[in-house]
Amino acid sequence: xxxxxxxxxxxxxxxxxxxxxxxxxxxxxxxxxxxxxxxxxxxxxxxxxxxxxxxxxxxxxxxxxxxxxxxxxxxxxxxxxxxxxxxxxxxxxxxxxxxxxxxxxxxxxxxxxxxxxxxxxxxxxxxxxxxxxxxxxxxxxxxxxxxxxxxxxxxxxxxxxxxxxxxxxxxxxxxxxxxxxxxxxxxxxxxxxxxxxxxxxxxxxxxxxxxxxxxxxxxxxxxxxxxxxxxxxxxxxxxxxxxxxxxxxxxxxxxxxxxxxxxxxxxxxxxxxxxxxxxxxxxxxxxxxxxxxxxxxxxxxxxxxxxxxxxxxxxxxxxxxxxxxxxxxxxxxxxxxxxxxxxxxxxxxxxxxxxxxxxxx
Amino acid sequence: xxxxxxxxxxxxxxxxxxxxxxxxxxxxxxxxxxxxxxxxxxxxxxxxxxxxxxxxxxxxxxxxxxxxxxxxxxxxxxxxxxxxxxxxxxxxxxxxxxxxxxxxxxxxxxxxxxxxxxxxxxxxxxxxxxxxxxxxxxxxxxxxxxxxxxxxxxxxxxxxxxxxxxxxxxxxxxxxxxxxxxxxxxxxxxxxxxxxxxxxxxxxxxxxxxxxxxxxxxxxxxxxxxxxxxxxxxxxxxxxxxxxxxxxxxxxxxxxxxxxxxxxxxxxxxxxxxxxxxxxxxxxxxxxxxxxxxxxxxxxxxx
Numbered sequence: 001x002x003x004x005x006x007x008x009x010x011x012x013x014x015x016x017x018x019x020x021x022x023x024x025x026x027x028x029x030x031x032x033x034x035x036x037x038x039x040x041x042x043x044x045x046x047x048x049x050x051x052x053x054x055x056x057x058x059x060x061x062x063x064x065x066x067x068x069x070x071x072x073x074x075x076x077x078x079x080x081x082x083x084x085x086x087x088x089x090x091x092x093x094x095x096x097x098x099x100x101x102x103x104x105x106x107x108x109x110x111x112x113x114x115x116x117x118x119x120x121x122x123x124x125x126x127x128x129x130x131x132x133x134x135x136x137x138x139x140x141x142x143x144x145x146x147x148x149x150x151x152x153x154x155x156x157x158x159x160x161x162x163x164x165x166x167x168x169x170x171x172x173x174x175x176x177x178x179x180x181x182x183x184x185x186x187x188x189x190x191x192x193x194x195x196x197x198x199x200x201x202x203x204x205x206x207x208x209x210x211x212x213x214x215x216x217x218x219x220x221x222x223x224x225x226x227x228x229x230x231x232x233x234x235x236x237x238x239x240x241x242x243x244x245x246x247x248x249x250x251x252x253x254x255x256x257x258x259x260x261x262x263x264x265x266x267x268x269x270x271x272x273x274x275x276x277x278x279x280x281x282x283x284x285x286x287x288x289x290x291x292x293x294x295x296x297x298x299x300x301x302x303x304x305x306x307x308x309x310x311x312x313x314x315x316x317x318x319x320x321x322x323x324x325x326x327x328x329x330x331x332x333x334x335x336x337x338x339x340x341x342x343x344x345x346x347x348x349x350x351x352x353x354x355x356x357x358x359x360x361x
Numbered sequence: 362x363x364x365x366x367x368x369x370x371x372x373x374x375x376x377x378x379x380x381x382x383x384x385x386x387x388x389x390x391x392x393x394x395x396x397x398x399x400x401x402x403x404x405x406x407x408x409x410x411x412x413x414x415x416x417x418x419x420x421x422x423x424x425x426x427x428x429x430x431x432x433x434x435x436x437x438x439x440x441x442x443x444x445x446x447x448x449x450x451x452x453x454x455x456x457x458x459x460x461x462x463x464x465x466x467x468x469x470x471x472x473x474x475x476x477x478x479x480x481x482x483x484x485x486x487x488x489x490x491x492x493x494x495x496x497x498x499x500x501x502x503x504x505x506x507x508x509x510x511x512x513x514x515x516x517x518x519x520x521x522x523x524x525x526x527x528x529x530x531x532x533x534x535x536x537x538x539x540x541x542x543x544x545x546x547x548x549x550x551x552x553x554x555x556x557x558x559x560x561x562x563x564x565x566x567x568x569x570x571x572x573x574x575x576x577x578x579x580x581x582x583x584x585x586x587x588x589x590x591x592x593x594x595x596x597x598x599x600x601x602x603x604x605x606x607x608x609x610x611x612x613x614x615x616x617x618x619x620x621x622x623x624x625x626x627x628x629x630x631x632x633x634x635x636x637x638x639x640x641x642x643x644x645x646x647x648x649x650x651x652x653x654x655x656x657x658x659x660x661x662x663x664x
Contacts, residue, residue: 038468038579042475069468070580156622162629189621190629196583197574199614202378206618209370222476226576229478245476245576360629 029270031055032089033067034080036096036220037195043220043240044194044257045069048095048118051259058264062271073098081106085113091270093263094118096194097163104128114275116266119165121346126277131262134283135165136172136345137313138255139216140320141291141306142237143173145253146214147181148302149235156207158200158217158224159190162359164348166218171352172320173216178354180305187212188357197223204228215250225251235297242292253306254292261287281342285314321345326353366619372499372612376507377573379611381406381565381582383510385589386596386603387517388561394521394598395554396534396655400456401441402562403586404463409434409563410570411467414479414577417567423482427506427567434563435556437463442555446548449659460586468579479575482506506568511604513561518600530554534653537660547660562586595641597650610640 033052037045052065066089071080077099084092085106091114094103100120107115107128115128123130146155155177159166170188177184187210189203200219204227207215214235217224222243228234228250236246238254262282269275282288291310294303312318321344323334328351334340351359385402392399412433417426441459444450482504490501521527532540533550541547569581588610596602617632 040468040471040475040577040579042578070464187622187624189618190633191618192629192633193583195578195580197576197578197581198378198381198569198583198585199618201574202374202615203618203622205374206615206622209367209619210622212622221578221580222576223574223578226478226574230481230575243476245478357624358626 028062028064029059029091029267030087030089031063031065031267032084032087032092033065034071034077034084034092034094034096034099035067035069036071036073036098038069041195041220042222042243045095045220046241047257048093048259051263054260055263055267059267063267071099073102075102077102078106081115082109085110089113091116091267091275097161097165114270121279123277123279129266129275129277129279131266131280131282132165133257133259133288134281135255135257135289136168136320137283138289138291139169139172140176140313141309142216142253142255143176144180144309145294145298145302145306146173146216146235146237147177147179147184148305149252149298150177150181150184150214152211152213153181153183153185154210154212154214155184155186156204156210156212156215157186157188158203158207158215158219159188160194160218161192162190162361164346167348167351167359168345169216169218170355171348174355175325175352176320186355188355190360191219193219195220197221200224201227205231208234222246238292244292247293248295249297251295252297253294256290256292258288258290283313284310285316327351328353328355366623369495369498371616371619373502375608375612375615376499376503377611378615379607380507380510381568381573381585382589382592382607382611383514383604384565384568385562385586386592386607387510387514387600388558388565389589389593390596390598390600390603391517391521391530391561392554392558393593393656394534394653395530395551396537396653396658396660397445397551397555398452398456398657399438399441399459399555399558400453400590401438401459401463402558402589403582403584404460404466405434405437405559405562406463406566406569406586406589407467407580407582408437408463408470408566410566410581411471411474411577412563413567414570415470415474417479417571418474418477421480423480423571426479426571427564430563430567430571431560432563434561434566435559437466438555438559438562441559442552445659446552446555449661452657452659464580471577471579474577475579477576479571479577481575482572504572506564506572509564514600514604521600531653534655537655537658541660541662547662551660562589565589592640592644594652595644597644598653599650602644606640606644609643610636613639 035045039049093116095118097119100122103117104124107125117130119132120130174186201223204224217239225236225246228236235252236250240257242254319339321340323338324336325334327333409430413426413430416429417423444455445452485505487501491497537547592606596606613636
């Protein structure tokens with residue numbers, strides 16, 4: 001810091017101290033965001049950033065947001081988090097599963113700063129909250145569409161990491177594809193990355209060479225959509241973001257993560273002093289998961305069926321994991337009519353019956 | 362054990378997968394043979410990727426896009442050349458900074474270009490060659506850049522080993538004081554090498570954004586520049602081995618995804634690390650070369 005700026009800020013502090021607390025009350029809440037990819041990924045991180053922008057629009061001068069993109073998961077995240085806390089952030093949102101331990105470690109050192117970790121389950125200190133969206137509800141809808149749309153009866157799935165959130169998505173889409181098309185098979189390729197466009201494109205091509213004609217992805221970029229567009233006669237679904245540039249085909253629908261309502265609610269709670277260490281898991285009914293426009297490439301009756309399912313999930317009339325469901329090895333998991341509990345879902349580490357292949361561990 | 366994988370399709374996609382690395386690595390090889398260590402390959406690649414994409418979309422011509430990518434990559438490398446060759450800054454630090462700068466610059470330039478489709482690059486019309494059984498689909502049904510990458514490698518080999526210019530470049534890289542004493546312009550040679558490296562990295566990046574992906578998203582290179590840097594070292598600074606290394610890496614990376622898709626029962630963790638292990642193993646077994654003598658050292662005539 002230059003000496004002059006130091007003097008000015010020193011004078012400012014003295015001035016603020018002289019005025020007393022009223023000025024302090026007007027200080028904006030500083031909100032930090034840690035992103036796993038670049039904002040321009042057109043998917044996951046893009047949607048979190050939309051949530052950040054919604055915060056700014058909703059609260060105006062009352063909040064100040066800071067963010068850092070492409071932060072590697074693992075120890076390096078601790079450095080970034082510490083730096084944000086030292087910069088005076090009041091609350092920090094860490095938006096990827098791999099930040100779980102880093103978030104809790106840093107939270108233990110800064111008890112006055114609130115931390116919100118997306119898609120995790122670890123809350124070691126009272127200043128950590130977790131939040132997630134029920135993506136598997138959206139997967140049930142697009143799985144249904146995929147089951148109807150496939151001609152080769154082979155659906156491809158580009159997985160990122162073998163964690164419960166991703167496995168829920170695979171199982172949910174497979175169950176619902178099978179429900180409408182008993183001959184469906186699902187081929188899973190693990191990319192071991194959240195975002196690497198070239199690898200995602202390669203994975204899509206590898207699936208196409210295996211005769212897959214519908215591709216679901218759990219990675220963040222639009223590369224698989226582009227690969228499918230080039231191949232032709234292949235259908236895809238937007239992931240995390242609408243990916244509208246690939247309408248009407250190959251992208252025939254999408255799962256959109258809408259984080260804005262949650263972020264606004266949490267900042268409001270912080271302002272009101274009602275913020276608590278909670279776990280929030282919103283779905284289609286809460287508006288956190290949305291299904292993007294189903295294009296005209298989908299037959300009207302399939303579209304109607306999908307829309308009915310969206311309505312049923314939103315109203316709570318239908319849960320995507322309703323028994324009877326067996327595990328891959330044939331052992332019963334859910335009995336007839338039994339609904340999976342949240343605890344069962346967040347620890348899901350197995351495929352359901354009918355899936356081929358093994359989950360890497 | 363390979364299940365239902367079509368080996369011809371696999372070999373064909375291997376050539377495509379390796380091409381970005383071939384370009385970036387051959388450029389860096391020339392730079393390092395001139396005695397300069399430019400760690401900014403990743404930054405130059407992604408800048409080339411976004412420049413190429415913007416030009417190609419604006420003009421509708423992939424060819425102009427690739428030209429724009431080469432110019433973009435070279436322009437960024439000019440910054441590195443000015444800092445390290447004239448202002449004598451530390452090459453490692455400057456190179457790392459160039460990568461960070463390039464990633465940020467590309468992200469800035471790419472605002473508003475996300476989700477747009479690139480004009481498609483047609484295959485090189487090779488006429489009857491395309492229809493040769495087995496060899497046709499594998500070797501002769503690619504876009505021109507695949508062949509250009511190989512031609513550049515061949516050209517670099519010829520230049521380094523068979524021409525006077527190549528001899529001067531190697532002399533500058535091995536002992537810049539001696540080259541200077543003989544009257545060669547060390548800084549000029551190095552600046553030209555750096556520009557060539559930047560242009561090639563730019564082409565490699567544009568190959569990702571125009572052919573392989575082909576759309577612009579932030580972070581499109583995802584570490585390909587670092588792979589290219591490593592391959593130059595493991596190939597012991599020789600163009601022939603560099604091609605082997607890049608093809609091996611691209612090939613095994615492609616193969617592991619295909620094995621997964623075909624449902625082969627090999628643990629996925631092993632498949633995922635296989636490209637790195639295979640490349641390191643083979644190139645270490647091959648390696649017998651040594652680094653250019655003045656690699657990474659700054660030159661000033663007065664010292």
